Amino acid sequence: MDFGFTEEQEMLKKMARDFLTSRCPKKLVREMEKDEKGYAPEIWKEMAELGWMGLAFPEKYGGGDGTFLDLAVLLDEMGRACLPGPFFPTVVLAGMAILEAGSETQKKELLPQIAQGKLIATLATTEDSPLYDASDISTSASEESGNFVINGTKLFVQDAQTADLIIVSARTKKGSENKEGISLFLVKKGTAGVTTTPLMTIAADKQAEVVFNKVVVPKENLLGELHNGWPVLGKVLQYAAAAKSVEMLGGVQQVLEMTVSYAKERVQFGKPIGTLQAIQHYCADMAIDIDGCRLIIYQAAWALNENMPCAKEVALAKAWVSDAYQRCLISAHQIHGAIGFTEDHDLPLYYRRAKAAELAFGDADVHRETVACEIGL
Amino acid sequence: MDFRFTPEQESFRKEVRDFLESEMAKGIFKPRCDAWIIGHSPEFSRKIGEKGWIGMTWPKEYGGQGRSYLDRLVLTEELLRYGAPVAAHWFSDRQIGPSIITYGTEEQKKEFLPKIINGEIYFGLGMSEPEAGSDLAALNTRAVEDENGFVLNGQKVWTSGAHSFNYIYLVVRTDPDVPKHKGISEMIVDLNSPGISVNPLVDMTGGRHFNEVFFDNVRVPKTAIIGKRNEGWKQIVAQLDYERSGMERVMANYPLFEAILKYAKETKYKGQPLSKHPLIRQRLAQLTVEFEVGRLLIYKVAWVLSQKRIPNYEASLAKTFCTEFQQRLARTAMEILGPYSQLKPESERAALDGMAVHSFLITPGYTLQAGTSEVLRNILAMRGLGLPAA
Numbered sequence A: 001m002d003f004g005f006t007e008e009q010e011m012l013k014k015m016a017r018d019f020l021t022s023r024c025p026k027k028l029v030r031e032m033e034k035d036e037k038g039y040a041p042e043i044w045k046e047m048a049e050l051g052w053m054g055l056a057f058p059e060k061y062g063g064g065d066g067t068f069l070d071l072a073v074l075l076d077e078m079g080r081a082c083l084p085g086p087f088f089p090t091v092v093l094a095g096m097a098i099l100e101a102g103s104e105t106q107k108k109e110l111l112p113q114i115a116q117g118k119l120i121a122t123l124a125t126t127e128d129s130p131l132y133d134a135s136d137i138s139t140s141a142s143e144e145s146g147n148f149v150i151n152g153t154k155l156f157v158q159d160a161q162t163a164d165l166i167i168v169s170a171r172t173k174k175g176s177e178n179k180e181g182i183s184l185f186l187v188k189k190g191t192a193g194v195t196t197t198p199l200m201t202i203a204a205d206k207q208a209e210v211v212f213n214k215v216v217v218p219k220e221n222l223l224g225e226l227h228n229g230w231p232v233l234g235k236v237l238q239y240a241a242a243a244k245s246v247e248m249l250g251g252v253q254q255v256l257e258m259t260v261s262y263a264k265e266r267v268q269f270g271k272p273i274g275t276l277q278a279i280q281h282y283c284a285d286m287a288i289d290i291d292g293c294r295l296i297i298y299q300a301a302w303a304l305n306e307n308m309p310c311a312k313e314v315a316l317a318k319a320w321v322s323d324a325y326q327r328c329l330i331s332a333h334q335i336h337g338a339i340g341f342t343e344d345h346d347l348p349l350y351y352r353r354a355k356a357a358e359l360a361f362g363d364a365d366v367h368r369e370t371v372a373c374e375i376g377l
Numbered sequence B: 001m002d003f004r005f006t007p008e009q010e011s012f013r014k015e016v017r018d019f020l021e022s023e024m025a026k027g028i029f030k031p032r033c034d035a036w037i038i039g040h041s042p043e044f045s046r047k048i049g050e051k052g053w054i055g056m057t058w059p060k061e062y063g064g065q066g067r068s069y070l071d072r073l074v075l076t077e078e079l080l081r082y083g084a085p086v087a088a089h090w091f092s093d094r095q096i097g098p099s100i101i102t103y104g105t106e107e108q109k110k111e112f113l114p115k116i117i118n119g120e121i122y123f124g125l126g127m128s129e130p131e132a133g134s135d136l137a138a139l140n141t142r143a144v145e146d147e148n149g150f151v152l153n154g155q156k157v158w159t160s161g162a163h164s165f166n167y168i169y170l171v172v173r174t175d176p177d178v179p180k181h182k183g184i185s186e187m188i189v190d191l192n193s194p195g196i197s198v199n200p201l202v203d204m205t206g207g208r209h210f211n212e213v214f215f216d217n218v219r220v221p222k223t224a225i226i227g228k229r230n231e232g233w234k235q236i237v238a239q240l241d242y243e244r245s246g247m248e249r250v251m252a253n254y255p256l257f258e259a260i261l262k263y264a265k266e267t268k269y270k271g272q273p274l275s276k277h278p279l280i281r282q283r284l285a286q287l288t289v290e291f292e293v294g295r296l297l298i299y300k301v302a303w304v305l306s307q308k309r310i311p312n313y314e315a316s317l318a319k320t321f322c323t324e325f326q327q328r329l330a331r332t333a334m335e336i337l338g339p340y341s342q343l344k345p346e347s348e349r350a351a352l353d354g355m356a357v358h359s360f361l362i363t364p365g366y367t368l369q370a371g372t373s374e375v376l377r378n379i380l381a382m383r384g385l386g387l388p389a390a
């Protein structure tokens, strides 16, 4: 048992902290909320040069041969910094899907491009009943003269507007239900019949509705086995839930630090409010929530990295952090008083993002249901 | 990062389980909630001692095994899972031994450690007094030195197990003329010494587990002092971290947790197992999430100790979360059992052997003993987060 990071991970963490502190100030975060693309190409390029996009890919695909835990260290820092942009969908969603299911040709073509920051990609799987399980999927793909024709509407697709590549899940077997008969396809930017409409979300985080109307893709664009896409998708959604949890951990830790330093500075009744026990106890409760988050979340990331069956570990993590982050934010707002209620303050950035993250890849209720199944209820 | 126990630790776990299974099969004990505090059985403790499972982490030269805190974690986790009667040696193994190892003289180590390990002596904790609860440093029990040793006068209260133990680890005032934190010392006292009287108090479960202990001109030798005279306060702070951070904080009611899960699976409600009901699923899953979080918090304290660091806020953090979790466990179990939950264990219709009602009655004490949740939150805020003192 070892709850510490390796020396390399500590270095990576420090490097990421330094880079994001200087290159991703909150001013940029706010600008990107209003920006159509939602990311700054020059920073994207620098991140690629640092080797971040390819960190967890094998060397032969242009990657850094790192582990999912190394990637988690980065995501932790990105969450702390509220890094805007398509890193998550490109690396965690699409990258992991290609790594898990891609043919040698697909991996050789796509992963190096992702690693070099030349390809932005995303995953379109959620539809109008977003429970993040296989029964959500009703988009269809039928085989017609050597091609597949995709029809359906996907929702809450991250960074779809900027994506050069969308991985879409669809039913290839007519009348199939649940986990049966699902396949994954690569849809390149500019393919006819794809319409993307931005969704106006509270985190201004560039989610979109993507309609596939008789979208024709060649057979080679099938990712993984025909009809057998669910195991891959299920695994990718586990990576996603764990990775999102790590991002949330970085965010909530920063919220605590901001709050504690504010409590030390803000003077009322002639002394810092941090001397008041009511305030101290709010902070203590935040620290309890967050230490729990750290352990339960890194346990999930570790288990994924070890390639062990870990549906329970991932669900425990996302269920806990989803609730804990909300509790912490309510306390943080209470301690900040009215100043934290202004749009220009940093706290609302976290408040809005935490909700988006909570809803992504299953909220606490969804994951508690998974836990219930896993413990045999 | 590694969230696994080693293969050796896993095989040790199996060894402990096999032992406990066979003891159960022989009818030696029945799993019980809170057996670490109310399951007093010197015979059972002696068996545990013979196996080398008391003082596992202590140096070999004093009869210990020199094993890691993580090994001990495996042991205590299993003892609690099975609700085994380990109260006789629990405090000694958890905190008295470590204190003697850190602050005791060579003679004290040679005298007391082997006897603890052999299950000959059992320690209670004499800290609280009527006027010294959370403000422990306000304690008034006096130790006055003369040429033969010390003479003790005063009273302790809430002393768990003092009616069954034969020794007490005392915190006393040795100098009344200095600021309160600076005149305190720690002592080891034989509970059979003349002048000591133990008066049991009935707790709200109806059980007799804690006591008043009176000291009336009790004579103890000079060698009773552990560590430095008048520096007891510093010593006790570390001891409290050991006290607060054990597996019992999250698993004292583990037998109830298992039982309520089983009950939900086996009990029919409108033709379906209760466990198929969405609300019940959510609530039991939430308990599972909290249990797993709490367990990791305790694991982390053991890991910090195994790195030879002091868990100076982690222990308070873990204890606060875990004891509050156990209160929620009791409440949820009571709610799932409905009207049956109020039946006392002796009632024929009592569900789950009355475990839920026992937990319901005992868990209010969890967030008081070994430091109240409020005091622990103060510690966490100031020591852990660096918030300024009032």
Ligand SMILES: Cc1cc2nc3c(=O)[nH]c(=O)nc-3n(C[C@H](O)[C@H](O)[C@H](O)COP(=O)(O)OP(=O)(O)OC[C@H]3O[C@@H](n4cnc5c(N)ncnc54)[C@H](O)[C@@H]3O)c2cc1C
Pocket (backbone or CB within 6 Å): A277, B124, B125, B126, B127, B128, B129, B132, B133, B134, B135, B157, B158, B159, B160, B161, B210, B365, B366, B368, B369, B370, B371, B372, B373, B374, B375, B378
């Ligand atoms: C089941 C059980 C077993 C016990 N076993 C032992 C034992 O074996 N040996 C032993 O020595 N003692 C034992 N105790 C005593 C225990 O250590 C005390 O109960 C505890 O320290 C609290 O003291 P108190 O009960 O006097 O409460 P008080 O200190 O009077 O506290 C009352 C309330 O005031 C709050 N409060 C007090 N100070 C502060 C503060 N600074 N900030 C915020 N809130 C504060 C407390 O949190 C609590 O809510 C046991 C207690 C219980 C319930």
